[in-house]
Amino acid sequence: MTKPVLLVRALRVELDSGLPIVEDLDLDLRGGEVVGIVGESGSGKTTMALALLGFTRRGVAIRSGTVEVEGSALTEGGERSVRSLRGRLVSYVAQDPGAALNPSLRVGDLVGDMLRAHDAGGKAEGKVMAALRGVNLPAEQEFLRRFPHQLSGGQQQRVAIATALVCGAKLVVLDEPTTGLDVVTQARILNEIQRLRSEQNVAIVYVSHDLAVVSSIADRVAVMYAGRIVEEGPTAELVARPRHPYTRGLLSSVPDPVRPRRIQSIPGVSVGVGDRPPGCAFAPRCLQRTEPRALMEAPPFEQIDTHHRVRCFEWHRTPSLEWEAPLITKSSAPGVDLLEVDSLTAGYGSRLAPLEAVRNVSFSVAPGECLAIVGESGSGKSTLARCIVGLHPQRAGRVLLEGAVLAPGAARRTREARRRIQIVFQNPNESLNPRHRVGNAIARPASILRKLSAQDADEEAARLLGMVRLSLGLRDRFPGELSGGERQRVAIARALSAKPDLIICDEITSALDVSVQAAVLELLSELRAELGLALVFITHDLGVVASIADRMLVLESGAIREQGGVAAVLSDPQDDYTRRLVAAAPRLMTSPALPHLSEVE
Amino acid sequence: MRRFFGNLTPSAWIGFVILVAIVAVAVFGPLLAPHPLDEPIGVPLTRPTEGAPFGTDFLGRDVLSRTLWGGRSVLGLAGIATVLAYAGGMAVGLAAGYSRSLLDPLLMRVSDVMLSFPALLFLLVLVTGAGSSKTVLVIGVALVQMPLVARIVRAATLEQSVRGFVEAAVARGERATAVVRREIVPNILGSVTADIGLRFTYSIILVASVNFLGLGLQPPDADWALIISENRAGLTLNPYVILVPAALIAMFTISVNVVGDAVARNLGISTARRRLVR
Known part of the structure; x- marks a missing residue:
């Protein structure tokens, strides 16, 4: 041994x-x-x-x-x-x-510092090169002279791993x-x-x-x-x-x-x-x-x-796992589309150097339906979400609510339109004002968008706290005193406070622990069943898509690559990009088995 | 109030006590002064005697009495100037930081121009042009400070205005004034008050400088800076006439800063700290 x-x-x-x-x-x-x-x-x-x-x-x-x-x-x-x-x-x-990685050091120094610290001088550059080659990075002078910000996230992590291995740990x-x-x-x-x-x-x-x-x-x-x-x-x-x-x-x-x-x-x-x-x-x-x-x-x-x-x-x-626990089947009522996005284009930058984050995107959401929008960071999915709620200017295209065109900016939409579409943001630390008590934060949309009296709005807030399975005692707390999962529930309650028909969920579980994520997903499924809510669920996690959505669309560099029913797309992706995503998605394995690079590349 | 003074460190407590003591001296001093502020009581520039614990000044007046009289103008003028600077600076900074229109560069470039004048020069020109009165002095000091406050407020506003809760408020159609008042202002108070001590100190120095140059308050008014100015030739004969008002100004500015920092810290971390304590 x-x-x-x-x-x-x-x-x-x-x-x-x-x-x-x-x-x-x-x-x-x-x-x-x-x-x-x-x-x-x-x-x-x-x-x-x-x-x-x-x-x-x-x-x-x-x-x-x-x-x-x-x-x-x-x-x-x-x-x-x-x-x-x-x-x-x-x-x-x-x-x-x-x-x-220290942003003011070049790759060669980042890796070489480790060698110098351990007095393994001499031939230092050769060893640095070997370490870079070891993690599949180009062992070239040009690469050694780059700064961390000139590398992609994956390359940065490879440099960090090369640094860890250069002294033969x-x-x-x-x-x-x-x-x-x-x-x-x-x-x-x-x-x-x-x-x-x-x-x-x-x-x-x-x-x-x-x-x-x-x-x-x-x-x-x-x-x-x-x-x-x-x-x-x-x-x-x-x-x-x-x-x-x-x-x-x-x-x-x-x-x-x-x-x-x-x-x-x-x-x-x-x-x-x-x-x-x-x-x-x-x-x-x-x-x-x-x-x-x-x-x-x-x-x-x-x-x-x-x-x-x-x-x-x-x-x-301890009981064994129910691997085959069935999904709750969801049905969406046919009829007029609740939300329609018609050849929407939006972007950043000035008129001289425009950058398109969303390109000619069209889709629709039926009442009570859950549509997942899947994409990596930078695919334009958050910009799309912000356009729908009127927080981001549109370059071209239209957003329609039950057939009526919505103004691009939230301020110029009718109160009714603002009420019917709500958004929940990714990071609950950011989306709740740290200076507002939970009860007030939840009551606000009810009083602004539904014109409830202060007392009615407070009662509504108390009811909604129960609905998102939080105790009434949290009403007078500040967001800083809650856990991440509790905060995200408060953010959901705030969206519900407007009695919306559609909630846009922008990566709402990605800042949460898995068990908390599971609880939030459960809650959303229950709310959908109870209230007939439609959801647009934006995420990068295909597992989450599979467990909550009816239909999905895959976004890459601002354009739609594929759209269809969740089961169909995930089991038989038609597009190359979708296929790569599905192959690379981590799954629970009963034996170590990584996706083959050939499938991923 | 608990939000501002909830958890004070020992040094903040000491600062707080000194601050209260000096404010008390400035406010109630004239009531306690044994002599009127312009009554000669003995030989000029004598060292401390029984009747005059800090001796006499260059005209033979009681240093203790003049010091007790001289706090009101320093604290009062600098205080009013600081409040005015903050009122103006907050308005300009919030408007510039939140508007995302031409208003922002317009306001900020004007501020830059104002900042490019040396502060004292600006004040001297103003005093020379508009006459030396307390009102002119206060407005001048406030104007010098305003662009600095505006810049800090604008930076803090920009940082807050992209946060989720501000966007949520915009998405539900809140009016701009409501967004600024409810969502932004409470969250920038921390970084803005961190600076209030410094601004107040600077106001005191400016007021004192102008008074020292003889362009602000006029004799026989008593003012800590003016006392130092008038008696600077007599430093060797009776050092107390310089040291006492100088020490008061120094202690006051230090304690304002210590307390300002502590309050800012409380505003910044109060919720996180409370959670840990719980």
Whole structure:
């Protein structure tokens, strides 16, 4: 048996106040092995990832336990000796390469600095070139002289990976390396990582919130909740038969682009660092807890198989996943189209240098229907959404509501037109005014667009809070005091407050955790059934499309590539671009299987 | 009020106490002064004696009494000038930042022209042309500060006006004034008040400079800056006549800045902080 590259024992990372962020962490990793660490925000996964380098952020410290890489301890010795190990034995790739790469250094220096830091001078340029070649970047003088802003997102991430590998690190910690990249680029980077581990025999810790991505690359998966690994096992086993109820909940939250199924969310919200309960941290949200035991004592990390461990008293009671849970079938009433977009063109820039973001786009939405608009970043899908609600000037074309042409600007539309079409934005932190109380924010459209009296609008706000499954107590809170999922529900309630016929949802789940996303999608499905709402659902995630939409259209560089029924398009894409997107979309895998590059390219 | 003064750090508390003390001295000082402001009580420029704890000035007047009298004009004139500068600057900055029309470059270029004049020169020309009165002084100082305030307000407004909640308000057809008042102003107060200490300090310096040059208030008015100006030749004979008003001006400006920063911090992070505490 080979010696493990990474050996973590009883690691505990605390805030200065003594609150644990990560506790009881044990992890082994061999050369060439990929372990995926999955967790939602607040689970402590980034803190853990940094602790693997013996590093903590300000105000946080490794309190006890050991981290050893190739026999060298990163938790002992002074900062000086540990620093000489970082980059040489173990290196780190941060989430956002745009922020992690110093914008004032050239590619050659970015990669070369790592060599200089470890005194591996001489032949430095040759090594830099080799490292760039290793991640499929052009090893040319011209490329070495580029600045990060002259690279694409995918190239930036490759430079970051080349930097991590240039000194021959045995362990690479990748923290959400593909979050923020489009799916095709993501698929390429994942292939790159897969190739590197087999060619260079490096051990890889892959930290992500995205179970689908992790399942496609990792040999083993460890699921973190509230600072602890709650389940760890071989990917195939863990995905096919999760034993911890949280793992099961996460898995059933992940929508699948090819086999549409009803997604189910986990009740409750995940706990923050300050309010982790004693005993089993998941117990308050768990349907199979044994009281009072689970509330009193923390379950041990139980070995249930040679390689499968789980931290749950009741793991044998966890039901298996319902992979074939049927979708709720939706029907749209035939009749006059609610919304029609007719050869719409819109863009940015001056008259002299016009830039077209949306080109000659036409489609329609029937009452009660959900149309998904799919595209990568830069495909013009947000501009399209803004044109429909009258926030962006149109160059040509028309937007019609029940056959009546709408004015391009919101200010010149009738109040009725503004009331009937509402928009929910991507980022709930941005779309709610931090200075307005939740109740007032929700009541405002009702009083402006429906002319309700102040008292009626307040009552309406209270009713809507219930409708989006939030407690009435949140009425007097400020958005800053809510979680991301709660904020997005408030934003949805604000849109509902106008009693709209159509809501434009612009990437409304992409800033949310998967289980929260599942809850928001469930809520939208229920609202559609209850209120007969039509939705235009803008997203880059084909899994989300499959689980919510009736029809979809694919947008690339502002033009429609394909449109049709969701099932038809996803199972048999006609257009090349759509085919690439479908091939690259991450899916839950019971064995590591990446989309073939030939399909993606 | 809790929003402004909710969580104060110890240094902010000290600043706050000093600020209140100095404002009290300026406002109530004349009531406590043992002598009228222009009554000679002894030999000019004597060091502290029993009857005059800070000695006498170049005309033999009581330094303590004149200092107690001299705060009102400094704080009052600078205060009014700062308020006027903010009133004008907010209006111009919000209009320029939110309009997205020709109004923006028009207002900002005018501001740039005003900024390109040296402040003191502008004031001296104004005082020479319009006569030296308190009104002219206050308006002049406000005019000098206004473009600076306008620039900050405009930058903050631009940043806010592209945020989702502003767009949501536009999409539901709110009037421009309502958008600005409800959605933008509450969110720029933080960055705008961070600067208020600096602006106020600058106002004090400008008012004091003009008074020091003898073009603002006229003798026998007592004013901290004027006292320093009149007695600067006597520094070696009775240093207190310079040091006491100078220390008051310094302490006042520092405490205004400390408190301004603390308030700005509270406005900026209050919601986040409250969440952590909870």
